[in-house]
Amino acid sequence: MDNATQAILIELDAETRSKQLNRAETWFRNVQLTQASYRQLLEDTVEKIEEPHIKQYLAEMAARAKRHEEKLPELFAAIDRAPSDTRTLLGQVAGKARQALGDFIALAGGTAGPWQDLHQVYLSNYNSMSALAVAEQLGLALGIPRVVEITFGMVAEKSTDQLLLQECVLEMSSMAILYKDGF
Amino acid sequence: MKKDIAAEHTNTGFQISRTRLQARPATPESFHNLPTPARPLVDASDVVVPEGYTVEPVMAGLSFPTDITFADDGTIFISEGGSSWPTRPYMPARVIVRHPDGGTEAITMNVQAGPRGIAWRDGELYMALKGGYHMQIAKYNLETGKLSILIDQLPSGGWHEPGGPVFGPDGMMYFGNGSVSQQGVPLPAGFTVDLAKHPNAHDVPGQDVTLTGNNVRSRDPRLPYPYLVETGAFKPFGTPARKGEVIKGELFCNSAVWRSRPDGTDVELLAWGIRNPFGMAISETGDLYVSDNDFEEKGERAMAEDPDRIWHIKNARQPFGSIRTPDWYGFPDICGDGLPVNHEKHLPSRGTKAELLLENPPPWAGPAAFLEQPHSCLCKMDFCKSDAFGFKGELFVAEWGTLAPLNSPRPEDLSHGFRVIRVDVKSGTAQPFFHNRKMGPASSFGGGGIERPVSCRFSPDGKSLYVLDFGVVQVTPGNMFGYAHTGVLWKITRKEDQNG
Numbered sequence: 233m234d235n236a237t238q239a240i241l242i243e244l245d246a247e248t249r250s251k252q253l254n255r256a257e258t259w260f261r262n263v264q265l266t267q268a269s270y271r272q273l274l275e276d277t278v279e280k281i282e283e284p285h286i287k288q289y290l291a292e293m294a295a296r297a298k299r300h301e302e303k304l305p306e307l308f309a310a311i312d313r314a315p316s317d318t319r320t321l322l323g324q325v326a327g328k329a330r331q332a333l334g335d336f337i338a339l340a341g342g343t344a345g346p347w348q349d350l351h352q353v354y355l356s357n358y359n360s361m362s363a364l365a366v367a368e369q370l371g372l373a374l375g376i377p378r379v380v381e382i383t384f385g386m387v388a389e390k391s392t393d394q395l396l397l398q399e400c401v402l403e404m405s406s407m408a409i410l411y412k413d414g415f
Numbered sequence: 416m417k418k419d420i421a422a423e424h425t426n427t428g429f430q431i432s433r434t435r436l437q438a439r440p441a442t443p444e445s446f447h448n449l450p451t452p453a454r455p456l457v458d459a460s461d462v463v464v465p466e467g468y469t470v471e472p473v474m475a476g477l478s479f480p481t482d483i484t485f486a487d488d489g490t491i492f493i494s495e496g497g498s499s500w501p502t503r504p505y506m507p508a509r510v511i512v513r514h515p516d517g518g519t520e521a522i523t524m525n526v527q528a529g530p531r532g533i534a535w536r537d538g539e540l541y542m543a544l545k546g547g548y549h550m551q552i553a554k555y556n557l558e559t560g561k562l563s564i565l566i567d568q569l570p571s572g573g574w575h576e577p578g579g580p581v582f583g584p585d586g587m588m589y590f591g592n593g594s595v596s597q598q599g600v601p602l603p604a605g606f607t608v609d610l611a612k613h614p615n616a617h618d619v620p621g622q623d624v625t626l627t628g629n630n631v632r633s634r635d636p637r638l639p640y641p642y643l644v645e646t647g648a649f650k651p652f653g654t655p656a657r658k659g660e661v662i663k664g665e666l667f668c669n670s671a672v673w674r675s676r677p678d679g680t681d682v683e684l685l686a687w688g689i690r691n692p693f694g695m696a697i698s699e700t701g702d703l704y705v706s707d708n709d710f711e712e713k714g715e716r717a718m719a720e721d722p723d724r725i726w727h728i729k730n731a732r733q734p735f736g737s738i739r740t741p742d743w744y745g746f747p748d749i750c751g752d753g754l755p756v757n758h759e760k761h762l763p764s765r766g767t768k769a770e771l772l773l774e775n776p777p778p779w780a781g782p783a784a785f786l787e788q789p790h791s792c793l794c795k796m797d798f799c800k801s802d803a804f805g806f807k808g809e810l811f812v813a814e815w816g817t818l819a820p821l822n823s824p825r826p827e828d829l830s831h832g833f834r835v836i837r838v839d840v841k842s843g844t845a846q847p848f849f850h851n852r853k854m855g856p857a858s859s860f861g862g863g864g865i866e867r868p869v870s871c872r873f874s875p876d877g878k879s880l881y882v883l884d885f886g887v888v889q890v891t892p893g894n895m896f897g898y899a900h901t902g903v904l905w906k907i908t909r910k911e912d913q914n915g
Contacts, residue, residue, distance in 0.1 A: 236489055236490070236491055236513050236514065236515045236516075236517060237473045237491075237513075237906055238440060238473075238517055239440065239441040239442075239443075239446070239471070239472060239473050239474065239475075240438045240439060240440055240441055240473075240474055240475075240513075240519060241438065241439050241440075241441045241445060241449075241474075241475050241476045242436065242437070242438050242474065242475070242476035242477055242478075242511065242900075243436075243437045243438075243476050243478075243900060244439075244449060244450055244451070244475065244476040244900060245437060245439040246450075247437075248437045249450050369503055369504040370504075372503065372504045372896060372897065372898055372899060373478075373504040373506060373899045373900075374451070374899070374900070375451030375452065375453040375454065375887070375898045375899055375900045375901050376451070376452050376453065376898075377452060377453050377889070377896075377898070378452065380896055
């Protein structure tokens with residue numbers, strides 16, 4: 233059994249490792265994009281809402297979203313890669329956000345006021361939270377605790393925000409659909 | 416025209432094939448500079464084996480390995496469990512094959528969860544697989560590529576594991592299937608295993624049982640609002656039981672151990688009431704022993720200080736086909752020490768105390784052959800059958816190690832397990848055999864030693880004990896994280912001058 237027990241490494245060679253880290257890097261760019269898109273939509277929506285409580289909830293959420301976005305370059309550092317250029321990213325965000333909003337408006341006919349924007353934020357947070365949760369799985373799959381340390385707390389905060397967004401969207405839906413009024 | 420949905424879902428197996436694997440030779444230095452930050456160092460000088468033995472790492476980079484076995488020619492097989500403990504991330508469910516000439520390949524399979532136990536017999540690889548609502552026993556012929564599903568009716572989809580398969584001197588196949596529930600009824604703590612993926616999963620008894628109707632109250636994490644629900648024994652989550660209700664015993668139950676012919680026919684239920692019969696081993700005299708893990712001290716049905724245990728399955732000594740009534744080993748109402756779960760010794764300091772679920776339960780088949788510290792997490796095991804290694808006749812048991820503080824609030828539980836012990840099943844005593852210089856998983860103190868032993872098996876020549884180390888799993892009071900590519904295979908050999 234001498235040859236059979238000559239020590240070996242499974243999928244830990246430099247070539248395999250580099251290939252998998254490159255694939256993780258591509259996903260992390262997706263995380264940056266979805267989080268920037270969400271933060272931008274959220275900031276725009278805060279301005280449109282007059283009801284003081286919901287406005288405050290969303291303003292606090294926007295501060296968290298900004299903090300999360302600013303932390304994302306650390307994901308790239310954890311895999312020894314460089315983060316995306318912010319200006320390029322913002323250009324992509326603008327295009328993607330317009331497209332996403334257009335898709336949504338097609339589905340949400342008959343509503344009025346900022347509720348459409350709020351619902352869009354709700355879906356956008358879910359999208360970016362899912363992207364972050366996937367990044368966490370990649371950290372586990374690659375054996376890199378730092379990726380998990382960065383993502384787990386953010387996913388937990390976004391999950392908490394998601395519950396609050398859901399409550400606001402459901403509460404105000406009758407106002408938007410039946411009364412066709414803002415809030 | 417009505418479609419026959421059931422017929423369309425007949426189990427014809429899954430895609431399986433032999434594929435190339437990225438495996439490179441390792442130098443001693445490379446074990447000191449691994450590219451996985453979760454486990455950057457593997458160092459045999461950080462572990463302890465008895466005087467007269469040497470230990471060395473022979474494989475690193477494994478992802479959630481579950482079992483090891485050998486072909487007669489020395490080929491090494493290592494199963495990687497896919498979606499395992501915890502269920503995320505899923506890594507490729509496969510069996511790594513290391514040939515005697517040093518060639519390495521993988522048997523990959525397109526199946527969620529994955530292989531949890533493997534055995535080699537008469538030129539074929541037998542596998543116990545988890546995934547979906549039923550665990551499977553399958554065999555794969557490496558020469559022809561033929562996959563045969565031998566058994567696929569064992570109710571699963573919950574927390575605990577398949578056991579075996581192992582083969583006895585009688586030529587029969589022995590296998591097990593753990594309970595769906597952790598604590599006697601499905602509860603929110605096992606969310607990603609049962610409630611999210613298998614909301615209809617439930618335990619099934621091996622004999623007719625009458626229920627007390629003591630349901631367990633919890634919140635339902637699946638619903639948009641956290642509704643309160645009641646769950647009864649042998650019921651899916653959220654389904655209460657009635658006092659006096661009789662649940663029919665089934666041949667294909669769980670928390671159980673069976674034997675059959677090697678082709679999976681003539682299945683015979685030997686025992687049930689075994690919470691997690693993951694480790695199974697047969698002595699030279701033909702006695703079957705099964706490892707089992709304790710209840711947890713948390714949640715809505717909590718028990719404290721339930722010992723881990725090894726059961727002697729006495730029915731395995733009876734002639735094949737002669738068992739009319741299976742033995743009952745206590746799950747879901749009796750702890751490893753034979754005391755009921757609501758005994759004052761097992762009252763929890765955290766969580767809600769347990770109530771009994773069974774009225775007039777069957778006779779208890781204990782006592783256990785061996786009791787171990789709570790939460791040691793006894794796993795796979797093997798009898799030493801050779802004088803070449805020493806300790807012939809003793810049972811070597813891998814201890815995966817505690818999930819405290821997640822499953823126990825007691826500080827003393829934090830270091831239980833993380834080692835291999837040798838058990839004298841006649842006296843019910845044990846000695847540590849392979850452990851870190853400092854107890855606990857190496858990653859918790861920055862060492863290069865053992866993380867979590869999951870299986871151990873003697874080589875065909877009997878000279879070496881191979882210990883499969885699952886890798887890094889970090890545990891907090893609220894969750895657990897498993898890191899892929901951190902599993903290691905250790906080889907322990909008796910020094911030549913000590914070799915009898």
